[in-house]
Amino acid sequence: MALDDRKTQFTFVGTRPDRPDGLDKVTGRAKFGADISAPGMLHGAILRSPHAHARIVKIDTSKAEAHKDVKAVVTRADFAELPFQPGLEGEFWNVLENVMAGEKALYDGHAVAAVAATSALAARDALKLIEVEYEVLPHVTDVDKAMAPDAPVIREGAADYSVPEGMHPNIVRYHESGHGDVEAGFAEADLVIEDSFVTEATHQGYIEPHACLGMLGNDGKGELWCTTQGHWIAQKTCAALLGIETSQLRVTASEIGGGFGGKTTVFIEPVALALSRKANRPVKIVMTRSEVFRATGPTSSASMDIKIGMKKDGTISAAQGVFRLQGGAFPGAPGDMTAMCAFAPYNLTNVSQIGYDVMANRPKQAAYRAPGAPMGAFAVESVIDELCKKLGLDPVDVRLKNAAHEGTKASYGPTYERIGLVETLEAAKAHPHYSAPLKPGQGRGISCGFWFNHGGETSVSLALSEDGSAQLMVGTPDIGGSRASMALMAAEVLGIPYENIRVTIADTATLGYNDVSHGSRVTYASGLATIKAAKHAVEKLCERAAASWGIPADAVKWENGCAIPSGPNAGDFDPRPLADITAHMGQTGGPISGHFEATPEGAGVSFGTHIVDAEVDPETGKTAITRYTVIQDAGKAIHPTYVEGQYQGGAAQGIGWALNEEYVYGDDGRLQNSIFLDYRIPVASDLPMIDTVIVEVPNPGHPFGVRGVGETGIVPPLAAIANAVSHAAGVRMKQLPMSPPRILAALKDNG
């Protein structure tokens, strides 16, 4: 990526204007996934397995089909035949198998059939008429048990090339990396701590359940409206699963009510299309909350062993981690990402990390904000904290001493470019929170966190109007105010007011391919593409001005929204504002647009440091978070308020994960807590205000220096809170969530 257009002085970027879609979203006008209907629309509903693992012997849909309000029933036979492939290579097959079970139901909540009827009530009633004969099989839901020799096999042949011979078939991918000699490093250490840690699966917990409206004709042409983080991936996947051409399916993304990684794939969308194809009518499906918990992507559960050696002066001499991640009944648990991120904040001479991707009878894991990184950070940063405590060292000083910086060889291999970890640690040390006194019963924890960030395929188009306003089309759904960031960046380049730019999330038929809104890529990649598209338009504006002045195009430059002559020989002409040029564009060469299509590479990794105070009731084990500060490198904050929002949201989700959120399975393999009453995400009264510090160490891979900010914020909280709770309680907590029964039991065990 040519970064000749790097910029450090800004007019619009860094300001905090109202978001363009604000009015729609405070008046109830914004259309989310379930807020649409179509003439002749049917309502779909999905029948789900009550068993964790069962062979589907027979499905009899005849009674449902005979129901007067039912217009279509589908099972796996109504989808395309896709070839099975091992590992993640056969991802279309995996998604299809998840969307509608084939030979076996692989988890409690796995879809086995679906109906479309004239009302939502009728569809639900009709599900009861479908008879499924199951042969119940032994199941396993725990990651360590799933790896044991006697564990039931979820699916033979799912493992890819990476898994060494002799491992259980439920281990489907294996990662090993690092450098140096860890044994030699441990020998140099003054203190070595080795410990094991466990985290339970959590759900992204977006408040909007999955919802879609699909129409597919027998001619293979279709329309799909859905709530998604990426409508092009929905298009591509649905087309593959239904055996139609990608371009014949037009997908429109609704406003999205939260995703956090969980809406990067499809669940109900292919089902709605399959029902529609059979019924010849539009079909709407809206998941219930219980379906969301039972059948959409929780994150992985994890079991981890960490060994770290430290010298008396705080130098880490060696670090080793084994990370076993359970990702449901399909390959995909990010054990490799956990391994690569776990030690990434540190400058280590000797480091070794192993990651496992393990299948179990649970729903297919989906990405959740920096997938894989938070659990690894929890384990590693807990051990570092314990080392600091035992050696009597300040936890920030120790992290500063070992912190990775530009030129450090990362734990995952390459040498870092300019990064901002040290700056976040220095900001932590200087922050009043870090030196504030604690009350009795309170403890303070800190943790660092790392995430890679992502670029991804990106297309952006910008069209100028005759009146000098601009419409910007991007393909990344606006999850948290990205329209505002895009408009700010376009305004910066065009030199016209922010308010004169209308940002639209284009559908798949009106813009080129765009990768999903994930990997914290939107402000980075769509932002970069927006800047380039605006530059492209500016070039054309300059050409028009040059032609009007009769001078060469390269003798014109763009400043403050005007074309002006540039250089000594360009001549003396009055500046021509954008609107002056566009007013006549039809007669001076035609409409003016700019566009950009590429896969920006250079997302720029990011780091954060969190400080948290926790208070533990020693009689009940209940924890209150009393103060929280997030410090994170944003590269460059385009709209600082929304950057703060990402930091605060990441911290809040981390608090939930650390303290109370977990998937609870019964001995029967069924999910016990599939409603918000029992899946306990933080409520307003659980949290303090969340302080933020935006550190800006520009990313060399973005013209304005942007680094993604969405994901890194959830990496440090688990460890920071565990450290705070462990100090408050006087006992090291090694299992998440640190629910009151676990803390009270730990306190009792500790005497």
Add this chain to the structure above:
Amino acid sequence: MVEVHLWSGLRSLTGGQQVVEVEAKTTGELLRALVRAHPQLQAPIDAGVSIAIDGRVIASGLTEPIPEGSEIYLMQRLRGG
């Protein structure tokens, strides 16, 4: 020639080698050259890899130029949320 550093898990596919020297001007050429040198590397490459050039992670692009003498690391394909 550039030296390509592999993650240690791949040593079983390269006869124990963790650094492979290949001739390549772009990321795509580099991957092809790796497979020529060690055909078993096709599997991890098909499963998805990223390439770090002097510390910058190229997630998937096959046309990124590889400057002479640059530091090259093969990495597992990054996935985000």
Add this chain to the structure above:
Amino acid sequence: MDYHSPASFAEASALAANATGITRFLAGGTDVLVQLRSELVTPDTLIDIKKIDGVRDINCNANGSWTLGVAATGAEMSEHPDLGRDWPGVVEAMDLIGSTQVQGRATLTGNLCNGSPAADSVPAMVAAGVTVTVTGPDGDREVAVEDIPIGPGKTSLVQGELISAVHIPARGDNGGDAYLRFIPRTEMDIAVVGVGVNLRLDGDTVTEARVSLGAVAPTVLLVEDCAKSIIGSTLDDAALDTLAAAASAACNPIDDKRGTIAFRTEVAGVLAKRAAKIAYARAKGEQA
């Protein structure tokens, strides 16, 4: 599902008596609708009692006792100027149930008839000695709250019977009540343990006490041993420890997604002490 909105309890009783299949009465609906939506219980007959005259009344009787209509909501109880002065424990227990939104609909009677051992208002009502009028095909009878639930989701009401009024005794002098529950968050959870304490003092000495426990057995418990452990005491540390031990000893809980046996048993004692202290302070006329 048939829906009825009768104008009297006699009519409601007759509808229920003659109904077949599953019958549910609808007051606030905060349990009935959840069960309906999740298809846990789809009633064949739903009888909405909110069109019956007086069901939302909260009245203080001449003798100082209270009569509450069965559709009086938690929010209406909390907003009442006097009820909470007499029975802060009962009002707070009701107020703990669900969100502000749920408070706008939820009722004492609904909480009782849902039959959950974890129902927050029930231990507080049991401690307070609350009774209810049960209207059935054979007329009315008055029943102590502790005699309504007989197991998780089960009540002693028979077909055709429904609760038509709630009676809270007169507070009387030198009395105080309190209810505490344990939940992992600060709001929106079902009690993992609940403790209701109601006591009366003569000077500094406890002369009467009722202590009840929720979520630690198949039904809410009225624990005599707890009451005995503090009657005659000044709620000194020894009495509180005996109280805690008695509370823990009375527990017969289960391990479930909300808590473990060990946790519930331990915390029942902790909360019994804390609730007793609040009730004691209230009986002394102190702020708590």
Add this chain to the structure above:
Amino acid sequence: MSKFHVSTTVNGDTVEYLCDPRETLLDCLRDKLNLTGAKEGCGTGDCGACSVTVDGRLVCSCLMLGVEADGKQIETVEGIAEGDVLHPLQKKFIEHAALQCGICTPGILVAAKSLLEKNPNPTEEETRYWLAGNLCRCTGYDKIIRAVMETAEELREAS
């Protein structure tokens, strides 16, 4: 199964619909009256995204049947603004970025408006507990609480 005829008032307008007794008020608002501002996040009264007021009382419309709305006065998020003039809460939510994805926003605005009508000077704790039944997964509540409290302050100054 026969349907019930319901006549009710929503945001000041008299409306009528036919509903199955199993349908919730939320179903009726969204599917029969096309008022899709109230959202279904859970269907169990745990998330508050469907918050509306009924005769001035804040409730979850998923926990009330459509038939029960007969003769009631219902206010939804669509009725908060007066014509084209946004309610101060709505303005403040935009200004403070008190929404990220915006799915919880309608319910939170209805609940917050109800709070300020009842308590014009809420403490942070009172605000947090009042809104405890409105789940937000994006913001960590910080900017929401600030927006509500600042609006309260402005309204107090204005009155």
